[in-house]
Amino acid sequence: MEEIRIYCENTESYVKVAMGCTLKELSSEICSEAGSGCSLPVLAALVDNKLKSLDYKIINPHNIRFVDYDHPDGRRTYIRSLCFVLQKVVHEMFPDKVLVIDYSLPSGLYCEIREAHNMDDGRPCVYFVTDSEVEHIEVRMREIIAADLRFGKKMLSLQECCRIYESQHQAEKANLLKTLGRFNYNVYMLDGYI
Numbered sequence: 001m002e003e004i005r006i007y008c009e010n011t012e013s014y015v016k017v018a019m020g021c022t023l024k025e026l027s028s029e030i031c032s033e034a035g036s037g038c039s040l041p042v043l044a045a046l047v048d049n050k051l052k053s054l055d056y057k058i059i060n061p062h063n064i065r066f067v068d069y070d071h072p073d074g075r076r077t078y079i080r081s082l083c084f085v086l087q088k089v090v091h092e093m094f095p096d097k098v099l100v101i102d103y104s105l106p107s108g109l110y111c112e113i114r115e116a117h118n119m120d121d122g123r124p125c126v127y128f129v130t131d132s133e134v135e136h137i138e139v140r141m142r143e144i145i146a147a148d149l150r151f152g153k154k155m156l157s158l159q160e161c162c163r164i165y166e167s168q169h170q171a172e173k174a175n176l177l178k179t180l181g182r183f184n185y186n187v188y189m190l191d192g193y194i
Helices: 023-030 072-093 131-146 158-167 171-179
Strands: 003-008 013-018 044-047 050-052 063-067 097-105 108-115 151-157 184-190
Touching (some): 072 184
Parallel strands (some): 003 063
Antiparallel strands (some): 044 050
16 A cells, blocks of 8 residues: 655654545544644644645645644634534424524624524514523533534535525525535535535
């Protein structure tokens, strides 16, 4: 099997890896060692200064830096992952509603659960969750996280993407894709939820 020489910025050393090795496999090998510079679990990697997911396959020589929660890119990756889990849980519990993550706050994100259709005057109709529903959302999110499910990526046609997003009451996302002028898009999945 052909080997590739990469430079790991965390250990400040060169490493030989098998062609096609994923960043996840490499991080398991490198970041488990003492003094690797990875004190927390690895969340992503900078490959030649471009953020890549851990399923990225190494087929060329690269400079690689593994990032954890202490790194700004790692923190953003972690937050996006939690948002995806929240999105999945809200879709499970309220399939006829839409989760809107509106804006960032100093210590979190402002989210609303809305009805799929606006009020007569065009304003969104907010669904106010009960305390018990919030607790159920939290419990279900923790179950998904404990199951350690993997995020997946798949390329779909524009038509497939639009059909999926429209069925999930995300017409704005479908309309955005239609305006970008591409025929295929990568979508991310978690346990079958796109």
